[in-house]
Amino acid sequence: MDPQFWHSKWQSNEIGFHMNEANPMLLAHFQRLQLQPGQRVFVPLCGKTLDIAWLLDQGFRVVGVELSILAIDQLFAELGVAPEVTEYEELIHYRAPNLDVFIGDLFLVSAALLGEVDAVYDRAALVALPADMRAEYTRHVVSITAAAPQLLITFDYDQSLLPGPPFCVNEAEVRRHYESSYKIQLLESTAVAGNLKGVCPALELVMLLQPPGA
Numbered sequence: 001m002d003p004q005f006w007h008s009k010w011q012s013n014e015i016g017f018h019m020n021e022a023n024p025m026l027l028a029h030f031q032r033l034q035l036q037p038g039q040r041v042f043v044p045l046c047g048k049t050l051d052i053a054w055l056l057d058q059g060f061r062v063v064g065v066e067l068s069i070l071a072i073d074q075l076f077a078e079l080g081v082a083p084e085v086t087e088y089e090e091l092i093h094y095r096a097p098n099l100d101v102f103i104g105d106l107f108l109v110s111a112a113l114l115g116e117v118d119a120v121y122d123r124a125a126l127v128a129l130p131a132d133m134r135a136e137y138t139r140h141v142v143s144i145t146a147a148a149p150q151l152l153i154t155f156d157y158d159q160s161l162l163p164g165p166p167f168c169v170n171e172a173e174v175r176r177h178y179e180s181s182y183k184i185q186l187l188e189s190t191a192v193a194g195n196l197k198g199v200c201p202a203l204e205l206v207m208l209l210q211p212p213g214a
Contacts, residue, residue: 022054023123025153025206029187032208033149039118045125048075056098064101065109072101111144120150127154127166138177147181150209157202182209
């Protein structure tokens with residue numbers, strides 16, 4: 001997907017994907033990751049999600065990656081935090097107590113740059129990517145996080161009825177991408193109230209991905 005697509009969405013404030021509260025699925029299922037306060041959670045393609053504020057309030061450290069600097073400026077402003085800013089060749093690093101965000105192409109973020117993470121919370125990344133990018137994305141996430149456990153939220157619907165994003169990523173596709181690295185458990189499958197974008201009947205899926213020995 002052309003990065004300009006997302007830049008234009010933020011510049012024109014067409015951010016219907018942004019929720020005005022922490023995701024209820026996060027609140028309902030995050031404890032299944034069995035993390036302790038102080039552990040570090042990776043949120044790919046994080047935008048300015050209020051999920052980050054919730055995670056920080058619970059005592060977790062957070063690292064995110066986001067394409068739009070506008071989104072991250074708004075995130076830090078809404079948190080009331082002034083970031084320390086470091087520029088790399090093609091990435092910008094915003095740092096504050098317990099919070100790191102890398103701005104730029106997620107595929108340029110290495111394991112060394114990301115640092116150690118204890119879990120991944122993907123509520124908007126996998127479903128934001130078209131089909132031809134999802135295999136590369138999932139391989140990259142497994143690589144840079146050393147297959148850290150994940151709480152993953154996706155949508156299942158008839159893709160012919162809605163072009164996306166968010167795209168349809170059903171349980172079978174999640175298993176196809178991730179089953180070589182994780183055991184996968186479907187935690188919840190719930191009809192989207194009012195249909196997806198008010199148009200298409202859809203299910204919202206919540207899955208727990210854990211290393212085989214967990």
